[in-house]
Amino acid sequence: MSLAPLPPSALSFLDFYLPPKSHPNLFTTLTYAASLDSRISLGPGLRTTLSGPESKTMTHYLRSHHDAILVGAGTFVADNPGLNCQYPPADTKNALECSPLPVVLDPGFGIEITQQSKVLLNAAQGIGKYPVVLVSEDRYLAFPDKISKLKLLGVRVLTIHNLSSQTSRSKSWKLIQNTLQHELNVKSVMVEGGAEVINDLLLASHNEDATVNSVIITIAPVYLGKGGVQVAPSLPLDRLTNTKWESFGRDVVMVSGVR
Ligand SMILES: NC(=O)C1=CN([C@@H]2O[C@H](COP(=O)(O)OP(=O)(O)OC[C@H]3O[C@@H](n4cnc5c(N)ncnc54)[C@H](OP(=O)(O)O)[C@@H]3O)[C@@H](O)[C@H]2O)C=CC1
Numbered sequence: 001m002s003l004a005p006l007p008p009s010a011l012s013f014l015d016f017y018l019p020p021k022s023h024p025n026l027f028t029t030l031t032y033a034a035s036l037d038s039r040i041s042l043g044p045g046l047r048t049t050l051s052g053p054e055s056k057t058m059t060h061y062l063r064s065h066h067d068a069i070l071v072g073a074g075t076f077v078a079d080n081p082g083l084n085c086q087y088p089p090a091d092t093k094n095a096l097e098c099s100p101l102p103v104v105l106d107p108g109f110g111i112e113i114t115q116q117s118k119v120l121l122n123a124a125q126g127i128g129k130y131p132v133v134l135v136s137e138d139r140y141l142a143f144p145d146k147i148s149k150l151k152l153l154g155v156r157v158l159t160i161h162n163l164s165s166q167t168s169r170s171k172s173w174k175l176i177q178n179t180l181q182h183e184l185n186v187k188s189v190m191v192e193g194g195a196e197v198i199n200d201l202l203l204a205s206h207n208e209d210a211t212v213n214s215v216i217i218t219i220a221p222v223y224l225g226k227g228g229v230q231v232a233p234s235l236p237l238d239r240l241t242n243t244k245w246e247s248f249g250r251d252v253v254m255v256s257g258v259r
């Protein structure tokens with residue numbers, strides 16, 4: 001990324017929505033980039049660049065302010081993400097320090113993570129954090145060999161009892177947030193997606209099963225069409241508050257709290 005750091009006006013636009021220095025519970029930011037038709041990729045399994053350089057830099061700035069970053073298994077498989085931070089841009093010396101702990105929500109314990117996975121390559125190169133954390137269902141404790149192999153690669157498996165058999169997917173978010181806070185000791189997490197994760201977390205926040213403190217959405221001036229992976233929670237939701245919008249290059253970014 002050969003980009004300039006964000007201007008002071010962008011930093012002050014974001015400031016109020018970042019995790020504060022001290023916060024009693026896990027501070028959760030939900031953030032992603034969407035098209036004008038609320039799609040976050042061209043189709044299932046497809047990595048799609050929506051953010052322009054300025055808003056992508058903004059995302060890296062957000063990453064530098066969170067202890068952990070979480071994506072779902074679908075995103076891990078589609079995107080092979082690095083999940084590290086490079087802010088200020090081009091300052092690789094700072095990358096390890098500013099990077100959040102990468103977390104992948106993989107209840108089915110099915111993703112293939114290898115030394116060649118970007119998240120582990122980054123950690124091995126000192127530009128991303130170890131361990132990579134997998135959050136899974138506790139029945140997979142019955143696979144100690146797989147867990148040991150993952151440990152050798154730098155992957156820590158955290159399991160949650162009955163993660164997939166909660167009465168609703170909204171309920172499982174409470175368990176996930178408790179696990180991040182108490183097992184990983186992180187004070188803030190940035191949830192980046194994908195669509196299943198975003199839709200469930202929005203619903204969980206609406207149902208008060210989970211807390212979302214900030215919502216930061218980049219809107220890119222493109223339509224991805226009907227085949228795209230869509231963010232659309234199962235119910236109408238209207239709890240965003242203190243909402244502001246600002247242009248970042250060709251994109252617009254919305255920052256918001258949640259009532
Ligand atoms: N533009 C952007 O900013 C971003 C775009 N993306 C795109 O999104 C797409 C991937 O999205 P999608 O396919 O929806 O996959 P997700 O990344 O949302 O991952 C889905 C996985 O997460 C698990 N999961 C989700 N919610 C819960 C919950 N409440 N409790 C337990 N497990 C949960 C699912 O479990 P189960 O297996 O039980 O269903 C499934 O394994 C890709 O194309 C990617 O490129 C991703 C991130 C950001």
Ligand SMILES: Nc1nc(O)c(N)c(N[C@@H]2O[C@H](COP(=O)(O)O)[C@@H](O)[C@H]2O)n1
Nearest residue numbers: 033048049050051059079081082083192
């Ligand atoms: N902010 C943003 N804009 C886009 O256009 C995107 N496609 C994404 N995707 C998210 O970023 C991850 C990939 O980037 P890294 O390799 O981790 O730097 C991807 O997995 C999504 O979480 N985000």
